[in-house]
Amino acid sequence: MVLISILSIPIIAIVFILFQQSKQGVKHVALFFAILQLLCLSYGIYEYQGLNSILYDEFQKNLIPNLGISIHTGINSIGFLMLCLTSIITISSILVSWSFDDKPKLYFMQFFILNLSAFGFFTNFNLFVLFLFLELAVVPKFLLIYIWGSGKNKFYSMMLLISLMLGSVLILGGIIFLSLQHQTIIPDFLDITKFRQLGLPYLNQKIIFFLLFFGFSVFGALFPFHFWVPGAHGSAPTAGSMFLAGVSMKLGSYGCFLVVYFMFPNVALEYKHFFIILALITIIYGAILTLQQNDLKFLNAYSSISHCGLITLGLFLFNSYGLLGSFYQLISHGLMSGLMFAVIGMIYYRTHTKNLKRLGGLLQNIPFISTLFILGGLCSLGMPGFSSFVAEFLVLFGTWLADNNSFFYKMATLIAALTLIFSALYIIKIFNKTVFGALPIKFNEVHDAYWYEKLAGSLLSFLLIILGLAPQLIFNFMEKDVILFLNKL
């Protein structure tokens, strides 16, 4: 019941928004439904903790047996955490765009389509249905950037569309190849939980693995496929980039996790060094590119690439520290990039510039927003006491312990740890150039955060600190599932 209600709430919200007359009414409706979704979800978590089943609200049905299309839904603990993240990001991005007046109906409708896509993706286990939910978000993302974006949004929206479609064509190719290999032996051969029973030839497994993994990593911004991220995130509207960085990129990483742990662990084990090298390149390359940026949004987008490299690194360690750190980074980075983009949006709204060279001294005039900015920055830097410290520490620890006799892992740990230095460099740089220093005269009149911005910012930063101080809350919740994934290998 919880699953049906959380999936139907976005659809109902879209219908309600469609028939709203006033511009302010749209926002009230959107906020109401987003909070309702979070409440339903909390009830689900409350119920799930009492149960011992692996999947909450599990449901299976064959739809087209000879094509392998079936429904298999259910939520595990990772799914619950990702759904909570999506829900919180949705609420805070609606709050941030409270004063938004340019075609708000279309804007918030697209928001709920994005929300639906994420909710569907985290609760389904059939490859074809996963693909559908992943693709559901592509057109709304394109329109969000094209209509409401800033800067070179026309070019970057087309780039986003083409590169995401490239990713989905790779996934589609994988699904088609799989279906052609395998017909009418098991009626739901696209169900990823039953994937190991198929017994495909090893060569075919390799081909399908690479198609699917690279397809998902286009969405998750792994190194050779990261090129669309900065432009898209940099030119999207505030709430759009919050959602893109906070949730949509996580869909790709979560997809990679499914491919590696559920479908082809043996192929992944064989090629793990290759993927660890890719992840390291992503981390370092992203960080180096970040250092050279002058636009706040682009800077944050490049740092997202670097942080998402850690997720991939954690996935391929195949130990509990790596996997836990990887999931922790998924959540922590979602909240953190949401906060950073929200604050950058607030600054842009007041000063009409994102360029580091024209900003400065904001702490004197808009202390609340600057404080939020500092909190988000410290989290991005990996300061102890914030959630990303836990995640980075776990991943690095896992890398060191992955193989005690291997020189490769020791070097990998050292290289990955460089990200701490790089992130300190760029975060201190933007602190100096935006919040500290002399205040340009033209920014004297700007207003500090309004109530909705205060609410959204406090919510996100509060969660970041809570997750940093009490990681045990999350570990206890997902411990059982992580051990299960590793035992299944």
Added chain:
Amino acid sequence: MNYLIIYKYELFLLISIVYLVLVILFSKILNSKQFYIQVCVLAMAGLALHFLPLKPTLLSPFFIDSPKTNFIKLIVQLGTLLIVFQSFRWFINHEDKPCEFYILLFAAVLGIDLIISANHILIFYIALELVTFPLILLCGFNFRNLKSSESALKFFWLNALATGFILFGLSIMYMYKTDFSVAAFINLPPHYDKFYLINFIFVIAGISFKIGLAPFHNWAIDVYDGAPTPISFTLNTIPKIAYLLFFIKLVTEGIMHTAEKHMLLQIITILALASITIGNVFALRTQKIKRFLAYSSISQLGIVLFGILTSPAVANTNFMYFMISYLCTNFIVFYIINKLEIERQIQTWSDLKSLVYTDKFSCLVLVIGFVSLAGVPPSFGFFSKYYLILGAQYYGKITLILILLNLIIALIYYFNIIKLFFQKQHTINELNIIQPFYRYETFILVISCFVILCGGFFTDFYVYLFKLFS
């Protein structure tokens, strides 16, 4: 009576034609609201025929009546209804001879129904002509426009050529057989030499010409451009159902079982690849609206041609499933284009710049249509293409990669146009007088949009189709 019921669609269309002739002769209701309502009722009554009790299949030498043909004719009737709705809009501005228009339209539909049911080469050939001639007249229906007459003339000459090809192919059969049923044409005689296969090649070429597949596509572009928009829509959809069904029968039951099937299937694969690529590449650079739509439909049909290289049941299922989505999608796109053409005399896509600021509903419908044509999930268009690609058996990995790459090209040109609609415009042109949608129009468009957005999720329908055709 029991004997007549197997001809229910054909008899009904004949009665409609006779009725409309009587209206011309004796009635004064022409061009009034009453007349259009009557046409609409006639087209809808055709849909109701589907629910008449079905008699056990009659083994007639000329005619097949089975649940399959019954269902296909239902879809053709549905297409006719959609065309009738489109033409209402057209006749608001062109007040010439609406009655003749519908007589010709129903005659063409009669021909299409006959092709679907034909069990004899003679019936097939006559029906082929019966489809073509009314459509030629309909292409030139806007006779005050020079382009329309040009398109009719082109259509006439070039389709005569195509029919010649088909007739030549069929006549080779006379040298080998005394039985002229369709089954005998498709199944090979016990002793044949390679010369016999030439008839297959000629028939394939002729039918590809009529459908407008790639090397034979040039006529289609000009004809679509010149013909009245409802007729472009007609040419685009329902005759192709009939031609392609015959094509599927020929491929899946005949060519697949010959010893030289690799050569013949290669010809079809080349046709398909050429259609997809040429359609997509030319659509990328085309600015004129109807020429663009013609190119895009060529590339769509290329994918169909891939999908039918498999067993008869799967091919028919996937093809009909595709055709339903194709019908709905093309309907909404052509409907809006038709309306905007009458309203603003648009020629190219750039005339539709910043449509969202002047006409929100049209813009939304067009975007939905393009998303489905581009095959972006989760629209109906994606599901139908996915099933077609999965169903096909006879192609290598390279062809598959080429098809998938073409999907990206298709995406680029459709979204280039969607981008135009959302471009910011500072001064809104006052001359754009917007005619409001009638209530029935909004209703039909919303239903079609719903089908396009959610149709793919009703997987039971696909399973039903598969059971029907196997």
